[in-house]
Amino acid sequence: MTHPGIHTIDTGFVRPRFDAAYLLVHEGHGAFIDCGTNHAVPRLLQALPEAGIEASQVDWLILTHVHLDHAGGAGELMTHLPNARLLVHPRGARHMIDPSQLWAGALAVYGEEVMEKAYGRLRPVPAERVVEAPDNFTVDLAGRSLRCLDTPGHAKHHMAIHDQHANVCFTGDTFGLSYREFDTDKGPFMLPTTTPVQFDPDALHASIRRLLTLKPEAMYLTHYGPVEQVEHLAGKLHEMIDAMVTIAQRVENPPDRHTRLTGALTNLYAARLAEHGWQGDRESLLHLLGMDIELNAQGLGVWLDRERR
Known part of the structure; x- marks a missing residue:
């Protein structure tokens, strides 16, 4: 599927077709939506001449949220975009101006060697170049309206962007994950992401419903690419959120809770993929979803602890 001006x-x-950024070009002006890590910056800059514009013609870098696979390269990219401003949810702005807390949090999980290899050192964005986007804040990209919608559930600092010209939404992680390797004749396979630490199932359900009220032609996911048939896919996401929450609620708090969660999620995804007509084996499933299973289990654990306080 193609929509005008969207690259x-x-x-x-991580791997091909795992993590996407988007470049919107309209009337000689550009806006990036999400940017990946520092290591993605050369790819983003290479996309500019391929889309017919120069770095000086980029007006905005818009972040759906500040998790590092979406925003880790923001500071580095902004040094190459002399006229751009960075647009971010009000809860995320301070982390772009001073990314030390983001770095420390990820460092505690992954260690310095992995952080440097996977993300590269985070660079701050000058405060005067950062614009906060409250709910319904609208960017005018040379006459093309991009409306920012507060969409918590995956993270409290998450927003989706509605491109009213193409009538599509850039959903970050709110509309889940859909890897092309799982596509079958039944279409895309949808999976919610409950990455720690702010998963909230009620808020996520509400955010998905809000996006559907726009009746978009497609959802552009960070992980990975555009998907259509959004009403049908939203139904699958709602079902999967409920199934994952049920699994978490059945695990009280034994010492092996995390192991039990990862095992139960693996079984759930394997069963749903089989229903979807995917022919891969368990080893292939773990190769493609191992990171997501681990992070989803962690996020469900954090949510359980918060709910039981």
Whole structure:
């Protein structure tokens, strides 16, 4: 599927077709939506001449949220975009101006060697170049309206962007994950992401419903690419959120809770993929979803602890 002026960029994070950024070009002006890590910056800059514009013609870098696979390269990219401003949810702005807390949090999980290899050192964005986007804030890209919608559930600092010209939404992680390797004749396979630490199932359900009220032609996911038949796919996402929450609620708090969560999620995804007509084996499933299973289990654990306080 193609929509006018929208260019999908594979950031190269983890594996091919895992992590996307988008470049919108309209009437000689450009806006990036998400940017991946520092290592993606050369790919983003290479996309500019291929789309017919120069770095000086980029007006905006718009972040759906500040998780590092979406925003880790923001500071580095902004040094190459002399006329651009960075647009971010009000809750995320301070982390772009001073990314030390983002770095420290990820460092505690992954360690310095992995952080440097996977993300590169985070660079701050000058405060005067950062614009906060409250709910319904609208960017005018040379006459093309991009409306920012507060969409919590995956993270409190998450927003989706409605491109009213193409009538599509850039959903970050709110509309889940859909890897092309799982496509079958039944279409895309949808998976919610409950990455720690702010998963909220009620808010996520509400955010998905809000996006559907726009009746978009497609959802542009960071992980990965555009998907259509959005009403049908939203139904699958709602079902999967409920199934994952049920699994979490059945695990009380034994010492092996995380192991039990990862095992139960693996079984759930394997069963749903089989229903979807995917022919891969368990080893292939773990190769493609191992990171997501681990992070989803962690996020469900954090949510359980918060709910039981």
